[in-house]
Amino acid sequence: MTLALESVSRAFGGVRAVDDASFKVEAGEVHGLIGPNGAGKTTLLNLISGLLEPTGGAISLDGRRIDRLPPHRIAALGIARTYQNIRLFCALSAADNVMVGQHLRRKAPFWQALLMLPSSRRERQRARAASEAVLQRVGMSERAQSQAWMLSYGEQRRVEIARALAAEPKLLLLDEPTAGMNPPEAAAVARLVRDVAREGRAVLLIEHNVRLVMELCDRVTVLNFGKVIARGTPAEIARDPAVVTAYLGEGA
Amino acid sequence: MDLFYAYEALIAFVGINGLLALSIYATLCCGQLSLANAGFMAVGAYTGALITLHAPHVPFALVLLASVAAPAVLAVPLGLPVLRLRGVFLAIATVGFGEVVRLAFVNWDFTNGALGLVAIPQRTHLWTIFLALAVVLFVLGRLQGSRAGFALAAIREDETAARTMGIDANSYKLAMLVAGAAIAGLAGALEAHFTFIVSPSGYGFSRVVDMLVQAVVGGVAVFFGPAIGAAFLTLLPEILREVGARLGLSPGPFRLFLDGVVLLAVILYLPNGLASLPQHLRRRRAA
Numbered sequence: 001m002t003l004a005l006e007s008v009s010r011a012f013g014g015v016r017a018v019d020d021a022s023f024k025v026e027a028g029e030v031h032g033l034i035g036p037n038g039a040g041k042t043t044l045l046n047l048i049s050g051l052l053e054p055t056g057g058a059i060s061l062d063g064r065r066i067d068r069l070p071p072h073r074i075a076a077l078g079i080a081r082t083y084q085n086i087r088l089f090c091a092l093s094a095a096d097n098v099m100v101g102q103h104l105r106r107k108a109p110f111w112q113a114l115l116m117l118p119s120s121r122r123e124r125q126r127a128r129a130a131s132e133a134v135l136q137r138v139g140m141s142e143r144a145q146s147q148a149w150m151l152s153y154g155e156q157r158r159v160e161i162a163r164a165l166a167a168e169p170k171l172l173l174l175d176e177p178t179a180g181m182n183p184p185e186a187a188a189v190a191r192l193v194r195d196v197a198r199e200g201r202a203v204l205l206i207e208h209n210v211r212l213v214m215e216l217c218d219r220v221t222v223l224n225f226g227k228v229i230a231r232g233t234p235a236e237i238a239r240d241p242a243v244v245t246a247y248l249g250e251g252a
Numbered sequence: 253m254d255l256f257y258a259y260e261a262l263i264a265f266v267g268i269n270g271l272l273a274l275s276i277y278a279t280l281c282c283g284q285l286s287l288a289n290a291g292f293m294a295v296g297a298y299t300g301a302l303i304t305l306h307a308p309h310v311p312f313a314l315v316l317l318a319s320v321a322a323p324a325v326l327a328v329p330l331g332l333p334v335l336r337l338r339g340v341f342l343a344i345a346t347v348g349f350g351e352v353v354r355l356a357f358v359n360w361d362f363t364n365g366a367l368g369l370v371a372i373p374q375r376t377h378l379w380t381i382f383l384a385l386a387v388v389l390f391v392l393g394r395l396q397g398s399r400a401g402f403a404l405a406a407i408r409e410d411e412t413a414a415r416t417m418g419i420d421a422n423s424y425k426l427a428m429l430v431a432g433a434a435i436a437g438l439a440g441a442l443e444a445h446f447t448f449i450v451s452p453s454g455y456g457f458s459r460v461v462d463m464l465v466q467a468v469v470g471g472v473a474v475f476f477g478p479a480i481g482a483a484f485l486t487l488l489p490e491i492l493r494e495v496g497a498r499l500g501l502s503p504g505p506f507r508l509f510l511d512g513v514v515l516l517a518v519i520l521y522l523p524n525g526l527a528s529l530p531q532h533l534r535r536r537r538a539a
Contacts, residue, residue, distance in 0.1 A: 049416050075418035090410035100406040104418040107401040113398035114391060124397055167417060 001027040001062060001078070001170040005050065008057035008067075010043055017043040019226035020057070025171065029192055030184040030203045032234070034210075034216035036246060038221040041206045042084055045173050049081050058151055061171070072154040075214075076104055078170035080158045082177060084206070088148040098131040101166030105130070113178045131166060138192060140161045142232040144170070161192070171202045180210055190216050214238065222246065260378065262490055264446055266483045270440035273478035274388050275465040276434035281395075281474050282410035284425055285339065287460045288330065288346035291324035291353035294455035296437025298357060299323075301369045304445065305383040312375045312445070314385075320434045327433035349459060357452040359386040368451025369444075376446040384442060385479065388435055392475040402430065405457035420472030467513060469518045471525020475506045482525050485511060 003025040010018040018040045025031045033041050046052040048059060050071035059067040066074050078159075080101075088096050106127055112120040135141050138158040142152060148159060157177055163205055164172055174193070178186035197203050207213050213220060214234040222230040222237060224246040230237055237243055256263075272293065279286040300319040334345040346421055358366045362395020395401035406414035407421050431522050444450045462485075492510065522528055 051416065065268065070420075071412075071415040072418050072420045075416055081416055084415070086411040087410050089413065091409055092405060096402065097471050100402045100414070100417055100419075103399060103403055103406075108399065109401045110395070110398055113400075114394045116394070120398070163417070227375070 003079075003171055003202065003204070004044050004058075004059075004060050005044075005048075005054045005180070006058045008044070008047060008051060008054050008059060009039075010047055010216045011055045012066050016226050018047065018223075021223065021228050022057075023221045023228060023231060027170070027202050027216040028051075028197055030205060030216055031183035032075050032213045032220040033204060033206045033223065034208075034213055034220060034237075035229075037227075041223055042175055042228040044223070044228075045081060045175055047207065049173060050075075051078060075167065075169075078168075079173065080164035080167040080169035080171075081173035081221045082157070082164055082175055084175040086153075086156045087159055087161055088163070090149040091147060093145050094135060094140055094151065094162075097148055097159055097163050098134055098166045099191055101134075101163035102130060103185070104167050104220060131242075134162045134166045134200060136160075137165070139188060146210055154182070154185045155163070158179065158185075158189070161189070163194065165215060166249070169201060169203065172196060174207075176206050176208060178207065186212060197205055226237075255322055256399045259490075261446075262486070264376070264378055264381055265487045266440050267378070268438070268443050268446070269482035269486050270385050270463070270479035271277045271381075271388060271435055271442070272463045273430045273470060273482040274385075274392065274475075275439065276460075276463045276467045277392070277454070277472055277478040278428045279425075280467060281408065281475070282404040282425055282428050283411070284335065284428070285336075285343045286326075286429055286432065287343050287457075287464065288429075289432060289463055290455045290457070290460040291326065291350035292433040292436035293440035293459070294353050294357060294450075295323040295326055295440070296320065297440030297450045297455070298369070300374045300441030301444045301450045302363070303374065304372055305369060308373070308536065312380075315375070315445075316438060319437045321437075323440075325428045331429040335422065335425045335429065345437060347457060347460070350455070353452060354452045354455050356523070356524035357455075366452055366453075367464065368449060370449045372444055372448050374445060375447060376442045379444075381442050384438055384456045386533055387478060388438075389476060394502035396475065400424070412493065415470035424441075456538075465515050466537060467470070471522075473524040474527050477525045477527035481525060485487055485497045485514065511527040525533055 006022050007022045008018055021044065026104060033044065044157055049056050050069055054067050058065055061077055067076060089100060106123060108120045108123040132141065135144050140155060140158050140162060143155060146155060161177060178189050186209065191204055193205065193216060210216055217234055220232065220234055220237045221228055222243050229242045229246060230240040245252065273290045295317040300315045300321040303315045303318055313321065330349055334342060337345055357363055363369060403419045403424055406419055407424055411421050466482040466485050467478035469485060470479065471477030518525060522532060
């Protein structure tokens, strides 16, 4: 799996939120996307997942252009995501949120459920079992039956990750997955992300916790004012003068 | 048995209104407030009545099938543009559609304009109505826990998140608009062959408001809620009439007022409708 962005731009009126950005994400890597507030990181994720169309450039998955496809088609090609401002299905339980995540894995058409065929019942049981396994993975089995709105912030983030993982994506997009979490919770998410990458999935991660980025990411892309200002391993990024200037200002 | 015949029409309307409330639920369950159903109902009723009047030998089952199919087909070209609208804008556009349908029948000489079609043979029996209601309830019930059922709930809760989970929201929304149109058309045809007449005035805005109020009072969190709401609000005025008659009051003008009071009370104290009452009471007893 390779996600390739080539000279991707997105303008909102005169504002170039993403400006000529190019980078690649490969299978099995944790790719960090960092930059100051307003650098265009979330816009970039919205472009990849199809919620926005680029105004220039090309996004392709394994050589296939995806930047004009609707979001559900992009998801079907193996891209799942979470949101910076958590978007769970509030009235549904944690377990049912994850059941929705299996939409692309479940194949039995509705007429089979209508006719109460054993195949549809078996499929539902399989989906239930898979949901439980994913919730266990993020440490949320005990609260599986709680409605999403009743969960704490950190729990909601974990359920949202579980929902994305339930789709068994090739590429997982995480938008600040540890925001609002305490250090042990954040460390657990970091371990989970590592695990996911070890399964051969790619992870593209927006994260503000610098230490976490340094420990977790194989490669990092730095955005500032929509432009890619640096690319490389975490160690290279930390030494890069452009990055230091972007974060700390001139003369730092 | 005498009691049964005395109230036959009332029982029939419990079923017909139940179907209509469920037709609104079809779109409401995926978060779309579509108010085109009085129009779809009219299309179903006129289709059925015209076939029965002009080709009396066509079996009633086929008449009903046509009454289901006609509004369902019509829902597709309506849905493609209007389902892009959200919330109140969708409601307004679909109310507009309903009025267009009503005015079309008012001005169409072939269907006797505002007078409508009369002397339609009675072909609907109580069992036909309740068989239809049972079938619709069964289909909606089978959605629970199915892949499609989860997709609809996801679209209702957060359409954007649903799309990025691979759910083709536009197709699901269109499918449910078509399903709601089909149910409304069925109810329209059943009513036409029960009351002997169809006329445009029966399918105005107030009709779709009745459907919506019944669905909400019954509760749209579960699939059978709308049918409960329809039964409750259909029976309530009759019960009150009996009570009123004994007390020497005439409740006529109070009917709508009472509907409003019931709706307010339910929204304030039972946001998930009458269907959630047992659950609500259990929780209160536990607390």
